[in-house]
Amino acid sequence: MRAVQVVGYGQGLKMAEVPRPEVTGPFDVLVRIGGAGVCRTDLHILEGQWAEKSQVQLPYTIGHENAGWVEAVGSAVTNVGEGDKVILHPLVTCGLCRACRSGDDVHCQNNKFPGIDTNGGYADYLLTTARSVVKIDDSLEPADVAALADAGLTAYHAAAKAARLLTPRDTCVAIGAGGLGHIGIQVLKALTPARIVVVDRNPAALDLATNIGADETVTADGTQVQQVLDLTGGNGAEVVIDFVGEGGATSEGIAMTRQGGDYLVVGYGENVNVPTIDLVSAEINIIGNLVGSYNDLQDLMALTARGAVTLHTQKYPLDNFQQAISDLEAGKVRGRAILIP
Structure with missing residues (x-):
């Protein structure tokens, strides 16, 4: 064969x-x-x-x-x-x-x-x-x-985990609407009433995200962290799911996460570098997600x-x-x- x-x-x-x-x-x-x-x-x-x-x-x-x-x-x-x-x-x-x-x-x-x-x-x-x-x-x-x-199973695993943390008052940010992210967005839409905000640098990916369930989209043009903060009253999202995990997405994802929030990392390729004082003072949870x-x-x-x-x-x-x-x-x-x- x-x-x-x-x-x-x-x-x-x-x-x-x-x-x-x-x-x-x-x-x-x-x-x-x-x-x-x-x-x-x-x-x-x-x-x-x-x-x-x-x-x-x-x-x-x-x-x-x-x-x-x-x-x-x-x-x-x-x-x-x-x-x-x-x-x-x-x-x-x-x-x-x-x-x-x-x-x-x-x-x-x-x-x-x-x-x-x-x-x-x-x-x-x-x-x-x-x-x-x-x-x-x-x-x-x-x-x-x-x-x-x-890809679907990994996205489902992370999105289902996030759904257990979210309420109708909450915001969930999905970083990346590509091969992993476009599945995760659909699972989030099916499992949670939270507002779904999708961040991606590609306009076509953001159009797809809108069509499959995103409530808001943010263009990753260098101002994406501030855009997410503006959408959340300056607080950040209750849950951020990072389907990218490289190219600076990890630091941006943590910066988008509110105090007491959860940053779920799915994509990989770079290190997560966070001063421990920032983790302690903000009580942010960093959660890895396998298949x-x-x-x-x-x-x-x-x-x-x-x-x-x-x-x-x-x-x-x-x-x-x-x-x-x-x-x-x-x-x-x-x-x-x-x-x-």
Whole structure:
């Protein structure tokens, strides 16, 4: 089968012919890929940012946002069958550790992360397990929802966490209305009555934000912090969700957060540098957000099936993987890029 592989850090991806994985274990599920999301994390992988953390052996197949059709299942699999349309939770988890038994499977002590530390879905097929597959509604197609497996799930996890903190009197600022942010905005609209303010430097992204639920938009032209303060009576927002996490967004996001507020960081790429006296005196909470749980993914797919969340995509044939990577790196992708085998 075809597989797009990382062959070296600082190098381009390469297409290779590799053996198709086979079902061997009782809980194995082989999925024929119908769509694989192209994520900014993939760019960070190629830069070598994940090399020490993942310890993955090169070459390996990249791609951690995957959906498709069940091709084959192990003897003990009961939740899906051949031909079912599925989206894949990005982690393969054990089900036995304390985190898994608590429903916090994203922190599984024995996890594997296809596309990060083992073979992923920029390929014709991907081997996963019954614990990772979520059946999707018949009205949905794998290529249309694939990036919800990570970008959508991560955005949902942060937005749902924020929604538990917000009331109708509150303001939530979302920094970034791109691949992550445009999903988070829709989830916020579905889950919270708070006012939603979206900050982005791209006018097209702000137009999209308005169309999908933003109550106010702010152009990131260097005055964005002051604009947010003006919209909140000089106090800042009760919750700020930073879907960017680089290029100065972290310091700006904290400056937009009111005393006693919560700054949720989702995007990454730079350090958060805050004098401790500022944290103590303002009692600001800085909260990291990883990808969501299996239950989060089921909730997100329920919202998607009822039309409350729509993933905006640009689709590319698998053979055009380099164009998708280049477009993402150049900021030309509106929404999420999807590779289709």
